[in-house]
Amino acid sequence: MASNDSDRSDDPIPSAIKILVAGGFGAGKTTLVGAVSEIVPLSTEEVMTEASVGVDDLAGVERKQTTTVALDFGRITITDELVLYLFGTPGQQRFWFMWEELAQGALGAVVLADTRRLDNCFPSVDFFERHGVPFVVAVNCFEDAHYYTEQEVTEALTLDERVPVLLCDARSRASAKEVLETLVRHVAATAATPV
Amino acid sequence: MAEHQEPANDADDADSLVRPYVITQGRQHSDSVQLDLISVVIAARADVDEMTLEPEQLRILELCLRPLSVAEVAAHLDMPVAVVKVLLGDLIGRGYVLARAPYTQQSPVHRDVLQAVLDGIQRL
C-alpha cells in the first residue's frame, strides 16, 4: 500500500473496493460469494424507480415503476486499509439500470456459467464486454449436466481468447478462491501491471 | 470505463490511493453527502444527543462502532439502501458518523492494490 501517506495515522477508516459476481438465474452466485466471504452473505434491498415509456402510451407520458432489487454480498478484509466486497448481481435483464451503478468502479467481475444452460450467462458477458469491465468466466459444474472443456465454453460464448475460463465448484472455498485469484491476475494483465 | 487504457502516471496513482473523507465534521448539509453502496462509515464520537435522533439512527451508531459499508448497515437494519443513505447523511451532517468514499478505480489499478487483494484472497 502507499507508504507516503500523511493522512493515514489519523485515518482508521478503510476504503472499499468491489468485485461483481454475475450469471444467470440460479447459476450459483450467492453460493460462490458465501464460499469466500468472511461474513454470512447479506442481502440488501434497493428500491428503484424505473422510468418506462410505453410504446402504445397515447399521452407519451413517462410512467414510473417502482421495483425492489435484492442484492447479495459478502466481504473479505484485505488489510486495515482495504476491504473487498463481492456483489452478486441481479440476474434479470430488467435490472440492468442497476448493473450500471454496480459496475461503476468495480475491480472486475466473475461471470458464472451454469453447465445446464450455458447461454444464460451471455447477457452478463455482453454487459462486461461493452462496459470494459475485466472479467473471467467460471463454469459452475453441476452434476448430471453436460461437461464442457474451457475451450468449448470460449467458443460457445464467443469470448475473446484472452478472457480466462475455468471450471469451478461454487460451493468450494478453494475453487472460489482460485476463481477470484484468476480474476485479479487477469485485471493485472489487462492493466499491463503484472502482479 | 474504456476498454483499453493507457498506463497512468505512477506517482498520481500512489497519491490517489487515499481519498479524503466524504465528510469529516458536521459542517455540511446532509444532501451534499455522496454515499455509495460501499462507502465505509464509522461512528465518530460518544457524546450523542440521543433525544434528537431516530431509533434507527441510534441503531446505526451502535452498528458503526466498527467500520461498515452502507450496504452492510442496510442489510443489518433490513431497510432499503436509499433510506439508510438518508439516515446516514443526517448523522454525517451532525458529525456523528464519518464516511469514506470507495477506493477510486484507477486505470490501471495500482499494482500494490492488486497485490494486496491477491494476498488477501490467498490468505482465506
Ligand SMILES: Nc1nc2c(ncn2[C@@H]2O[C@H](COP(=O)(O)OP(=O)(O)OP(=O)(O)O)[C@@H](O)[C@H]2O)c(=O)[nH]1
Ligand atoms: N451441484 C451443485 N450445486 C450448486 C453449485 N453451486 C450452487 N449450487 C446449488 O444451486 C442452487 C442455486 O445456487 P445459488 O447460489 O442460490 O444461485 P444464484 O445464482 O445466487 O441464484 P439467484 O440469485 O436466484 O439467481 C442452490 O441450491 C445451490 O446449493 C455447484 O457447484 N454444484
Ligand SMILES: [Mg+2]
Ligand atoms: Mg442469489
